[in-house]
Amino acid sequence: MEAQILSYLSPQYPWREEFRVLQTVGSTNDLVKELAAGGAPHGTVRVARQQTGGRGRRGRSFLSPPGAGVYLSILLRPNCRGMELMHLTCAVAVAMCDAVERAAGFRPGIKWTNDLVFRGKKLGGILTELSLDPQGLVAYAVVGVGINCCQQPEDFPQDLRPMASSLAAVKGAPVDPNRLAAAMMEALAKLDGDLLNRKSELLAQYRQDCVTLGKEISLIRGDEIRHGTALDVDDQGALVVAFPNGRVEAVTSGEVSVRGMYGYAT
Helix, strand or coil: CHHHHHHHCCCCCCCHHHEEEEEEECCHHHHHHHHHHCCCCCCCEEEEEEECCCECHHHCECCCCCCCEEEEEEEECCCCEHHHHCCHHHHHHHHHHHHHHHHHCCCCEEECCCEEEECCEEEEEEEEEEEECCCCEEEEEEEEEEEECCCCHHHCCCCCCCCECCHHHHHCCCCCHHHHHHHHHHHHHHHHHHCCCCHHHHHHHHHHHECCCCCEEEEEECCEEEEEEEEEECCCCCEEEECCCCCEEEECCCEEEECCCCCCCC
16 A cells, blocks of 8 residues: 555655555554654654544544545644644645545535535544644644545445445545545645645635535534524634624634534534
């Protein structure tokens, strides 16, 4: 798998020496965080054929069966303050839409803030984790992405079938996970140069790709559920929501459920 991914990378890809493929890990993000703490360089990438403890936002598990998807984490060391990276997850989501479009021939949407979706079903997720030094500067950022590539509907557990899909199922034809991994790596390398310099353009594209905007949503925080309408994504990546009482808020935390998409909370 490693040689095949390398064969798909362009000669300009900058981090060939920092790339490895592993058969099985608990979590690629946990592994890369360990490498980061040990001084691993900017651009370190680890891809796993299987994760036994894949994680998503809010501590949820991410199903990562062997050979069915691409499970990838990259270490970035941007020279900036943590507050300058509030849009990181949004920017990564745009990059991953670019990668899927290149590898599979269609562009997915984004469910705010970090899910790749198509026709109401989840294709993949993103987990970004930052470590800051005492001055508030970014020591490192670890970006993890898992994308369902090869599964057919019957390959998902029964309870996930109404809400999960894969690139191959959407396309109706096989999608090479090695080509997808290479496209993801190249999209992330491009993002490295754009992250701080093209923030407005990245957020503009995010708004175009975001299927949450204009939809009725439920905001879930603990036992509280509030209903509203998603209006926009602001310059920090927060979801701007209008509530029935006329209040408009920029939402940065909590779970947002979208009407018509997996498990809408009523």
